[in-house]
Amino acid sequence: MNNLPAEIKDLVASFLSHPHDLTSLALTSSIYLFSAQWRLYRHLTLRSNFPNLRHTFELLCRNPKLKMAVRSLVLKTAEDWDKGLPIQRWFDLSILNGMSELRSIEFRRLPCVPAKDFQEFFAVVYRHCRKIEEIEVTEIIWPTSTSTPGWVLQSQLAVPLSVKKIIFESTFSSEMRSFFSSTFIAPYTRIESLDLSMEGNCEIFDDISHLCFENLKALRIVDFDTESSDELVHFLLTNPTIQSLAFPRASTLSVAGLKVTVLPNLRSISGPPGFFTQLATICDSVKLVAVLDIDFAGCGRSTEACTRLVDSVGGFPNLKHLSLSHTYSASLAAHVMYLFRDSNELEWWSGGFYCRHPDALTTVIPSMSAYLPTLKRVDLFEWTDETSPFTTEQMAGLHHMASELRSLQRICLFYTHLQSNELAVAFAVSRNLDEGRAGLVHIYKFKEGRTYISDRRRIGKNSEDWRNDILLT
Numbered sequence: 001m002n003n004l005p006a007e008i009k010d011l012v013a014s015f016l017s018h019p020h021d022l023t024s025l026a027l028t029s030s031i032y033l034f035s036a037q038w039r040l041y042r043h044l045t046l047r048s049n050f051p052n053l054r055h056t057f058e059l060l061c062r063n064p065k066l067k068m069a070v071r072s073l074v075l076k077t078a079e080d081w082d083k084g085l086p087i088q089r090w091f092d093l094s095i096l097n098g099m100s101e102l103r104s105i106e107f108r109r110l111p112c113v114p115a116k117d118f119q120e121f122f123a124v125v126y127r128h129c130r131k132i133e134e135i136e137v138t139e140i141i142w143p144t145s146t147s148t149p150g151w152v153l154q155s156q157l158a159v160p161l162s163v164k165k166i167i168f169e170s171t172f173s174s175e176m177r178s179f180f181s182s183t184f185i186a187p188y189t190r191i192e193s194l195d196l197s198m199e200g201n202c203e204i205f206d207d208i209s210h211l212c213f214e215n216l217k218a219l220r221i222v223d224f225d226t227e228s229s230d231e232l233v234h235f236l237l238t239n240p241t242i243q244s245l246a247f248p249r250a251s252t253l254s255v256a257g258l259k260v261t262v263l264p265n266l267r268s269i270s271g272p273p274g275f276f277t278q279l280a281t282i283c284d285s286v287k288l289v290a291v292l293d294i295d296f297a298g299c300g301r302s303t304e305a306c307t308r309l310v311d312s313v314g315g316f317p318n319l320k321h322l323s324l325s326h327t328y329s330a331s332l333a334a335h336v337m338y339l340f341r342d343s344n345e346l347e348w349w350s351g352g353f354y355c356r357h358p359d360a361l362t363t364v365i366p367s368m369s370a371y372l373p374t375l376k377r378v379d380l381f382e383w384t385d386e387t388s389p390f391t392t393e394q395m396a397g398l399h400h401m402a403s404e405l406r407s408l409q410r411i412c413l414f415y416t417h418l419q420s421n422e423l424a425v426a427f428a429v430s431r432n433l434d435e436g437r438a439g440l441v442h443i444y445k446f447k448e449g450r451t452y453i454s455d456r457r458r459i460g461k462n463s464e465d466w467r468n469d470i471l472l473t
Contacts, residue, residue, distance in 0.1 A: 037116075045074040048111070060095045074402040077109035089117060094189040096128045106132035115142070116153055119183050123157050133164045133185065138197075140436075141172035153179060159186040164215075168195035168204075169222070181207040185316075190215045191385040200429040209235045217243050221444040224250040224275075233282065236262040244462050247271035248295060253278040271295055273305040280313050287313045290464040293323040293350075294336075302332055310339045314346035320464045323350035328382070330360040336366035341371040348466040352381030361397035371402045377410040377466035401437035402429045409441065410466065422446075 017428055019040060041060075046053065060067055089112035096102075105125060106338050125132060149304075181204075185191075191213050196204060205221075210233035216239050224232070224247050233255065236242065243265050253275050266285035269276055270293035280286040288342060294309070296302045322340060327333055333351050340346060349372060368375060378401065402408055408429050415424040426444040431437070 013263065029365040031431070033163040034065075037066060041044055041066055041069045042071045044070050044072070045076065047076045047078065049078045050223050050436055057092045057095055061092075064070050064098050068101050069096065069415045070099050070102055072104040073099070074104070074106040075104060075108065077111050078265050079109065089121075091121075093124050094119065099129050100131065102129040102132055104136070105129070105132060106136040107140070109136070109139045110141070113143070115179060119153055119157065119179065119376075122183050126160055128159050128160055129178075131162050132160055133162055134167075135163060135165070136167040138167065138169040139167075142171055153182055155181050156186060157184075159184060159189050161190055163189060164191060165193040165195075166191060167195040171177065171206075178207060180204050181211075185211060189213065192216060193218040193220075195220040195222075205231045205235070210238065210253075211235075212238045214241065216241050218246075219244070220246040220248075221250070222248050224253075226251040226254050229254040232263065233258065233260065236283075240264055242266065242355045244419075245270070245460070246293070247275055249297060253461075255279070255282050266290065268377060268464070269293070270325075270462065272297075273302075273309040274299070275304075277309045277312050280309075282394065284330075287316060289316065290318055291323075291462050292316060292319055293322045293325060293461050296332075297326040299326075302327070302329075303335055306332075306336055306339060315342045316340065317343065317345070319346050321348040321350070322346055322377075322468070323461050325381075325461075329353045330363040333364055337364075337367040337371045343372075344374065346372055347374055347376040348379075348464075349375055349377070350379035350381070361401060365397075365401050365404050367400070372405075374407055375405055377405055377412070378405070378408065379412045379414070398427070399438065402427075402440060408438075415446070 020032050023036070024041065046056065050056070079089065091111050099114060102125075110118060112121060122135075163184075168180055168184070170180075171422065180196075185208060192215050194213070195218075205228045219242050221232075232253070237260060240263065242263055243395060245263070245266060245268065247384070248270050248271065255278050258281075260282050261284060262282045263285050266283060266287055268291035269279075269286065269289050270291075273296070276286060278436075296305075299305050319340065322336075322343070324333060324336060327336075336351075337349075349368070368378070398411060408428065411427045412423055412428075413425040414422065422444045423444060427440040430439040430441050431438070441459050
């Protein structure tokens with residue numbers, strides 16, 4: 001056993017993915033220790049209040065090869081980590097020296113103060129992790145007062161060319177408006193995906209509205225404010241490569257009197273119906289999108305808003321995937337299906353309504369059958385939870401749906417307590433051609449308590465191909 005080649009040991013470890021299983025392998029025999037550790041540390045999460053945090057730092061410093069195993073690093077800072085402590089940083093920056101294969105890093109809350117130290121954190125990441133591709137910074141709350149020398153920032157960091165995706169969620173003060181652009185953006189960057197949370201603040205967008213990202217494919221702005229309409233339009237004009245656009249919780253877009261045309265390559269849009277009704281006046285490609293996710297959160301008159309969108313655009317002839325977010329009425333869902341009756345290429349419908357009630361499916365199925373005859377896949381949000389397993393009526397409703405929709409091949413269901421794009425149960429539809437009946441075959445079921453990332457199945461709501469779901473194949 002001790003003479004086994006390293007390749008064989010690595011092969012044994014490759015059959016395991018859950019941390020618990022890899023830990024058990026490491027404890028089985030010392031000959032498997034490094035192979036198990038190598039896989040355990042590929043996705044490393046560190047918490048400021050973790051009791052053995054110092055031990056983890058020391059282990060990484062003693063094992064330079066182990067640092068090279070890390071592909072993703074998540075740093076979670078407790079809300080009260082800095083209260084009463086004389087230190088300004090809980091993370092040892094020296095362990096980044098040697099993480100040459102790191103691809104993604106995520107910060108949950110500020111790991112250090114003041115801001116210049118946080119920016120220095122990224123300078124160290126950029127210096128040692130030249131293959132970094134994704135940066136995620138969320139739940140950042142800056143102090144209300146930043147009028148101290150410690151908040152003076154560097155003019156511009158040397159962002160690696162490898163950076164492709166940035167997610168940034170932060171509150172802002174007027175003195176901190178340049179933090180985002182000076183830390184993450186450079187004229188030569190090759191960013192493909194930009195995800196920003198405005199937090200009711202438009203300063204950050206002011207700083208980047210004039211920038212052109214030649215490789216930008218996806219833009220997501222949370223809490224967009226109408227006051228930033230001019231800056232947004234300018235940004236869209238400057239970045240015609242954008243294909244996917246998402247605006248959760250957006251205010252109305254103001255484009256009155258504008259004589260411009262933006263986003264010729266647009267393929268996917270997500271946001272409130274009113275926002276895209278206005279966008280369509282300056283973007284001819286809205287009509288031609290393949291994916292449309294209508295978010296009704298905060299939309300008072302959902303039926304009227306959706307009708308106005310379809311009427312103003314004139315229909316969506318190329319639509320392949322229609323998704324309705326925050327929809328709790330089966331009658332609204334049925335009405336939307338009627339509005340999209342001319343979308344002859346529509347194969348994938350995702351929607352939420354109180355389908356736990358048998359009458360909801362009874363309301364929706366006739367509209368699906370009549371107006372969406374080419375459907376291959378149906379995703380149902382707000383389906384069930386662990387305290388309310390499938391009832392006989394629910395299963396009968398699903399079987400009825402499979403029988404009535406002759407083209408249907410897959411049904412996916414989602415728990416109420418999980419994120420709306422996190423899968424709970426999936427069925428494949430089987431058909432008995434001789435008897436004309438449809439059956440349902442379980443192809444996936446979420447197991448409660450298995451929270452490791454590789455055990456979770458999240459569905460991309462901006463995907464246009466219902467079959468392109470490698471997690472269910």
